[in-house]
Amino acid sequence: MITIENLNFGYSEKRLLSISHMEIKEKQHLMILGKSGSGKTTLLHILGGLLKPVQGKVLIDGTDLYSLSGTEMDKYRGQNIGLVFQKAHLISALTVKDNLLLAQYFSGIPQDKGRIKEVLNTLNLGEKLNSKVRQLSQGEQQRVTIARALLNNPRVLLADEPTASLDDDNADSVIQLLKEQAENHNASLIIATHDQRVKDAFDLQLNLNEQ
């Protein structure tokens, strides 16, 4: 379960985010909505342990994220949080396998080729294990970023605008895929989007325009 308590954040004196209390229970999924600049990416970064709030707490299964030291936080994130960023951040000259081995290395989790194959298979990417990233389509590259986020069996899967550059059919299938993967891995899924096409995909919504 993720609990947000008395959260306040601003990059300057001006307050951008203010959430007094919110709970995302196990197996619940949350859609963070809001227009461009409303703070969706900022909130995802706070929930992912990448950006300390000015005030307040984020608890994941009882762990108070911002009470951890920098090193503890890196370790915690590597073991418990999966991030799908707006940009792929893959190394295009390397193979899919090498990109994922690197991700395991940087997350501080054991380099495990079996796990990489297993996750790629669930995303129908098993045959692309030894392909260079630059030889993949955009949609396949995006699925590799989802695979990367799932390698550590995360408790929490955070995705930033995963449907932004996709057509209607693909937007829908990426949402279904993230949902399916979160459910298979018993993870909570939090998606930030301003994509009106997918806004109703989850019951639980947080609209930052209404703050």
Ligand SMILES: Nc1ncnc2c1ncn2[C@@H]1O[C@H](COP(=O)(O)OP(=O)(O)OP(=O)(O)O)[C@@H](O)[C@H]1O
């Ligand atoms: N590092 C930063 N320093 C100062 N201001 C920032 C920084 N990052 C973002 N901002 C500002 O904070 C506000 C919220 O940004 P954020 O990226 O969280 O919005 P968003 O809702 O994700 O937008 P989009 O839908 O366009 O991605 C914006 O006004 C942005 O300019």
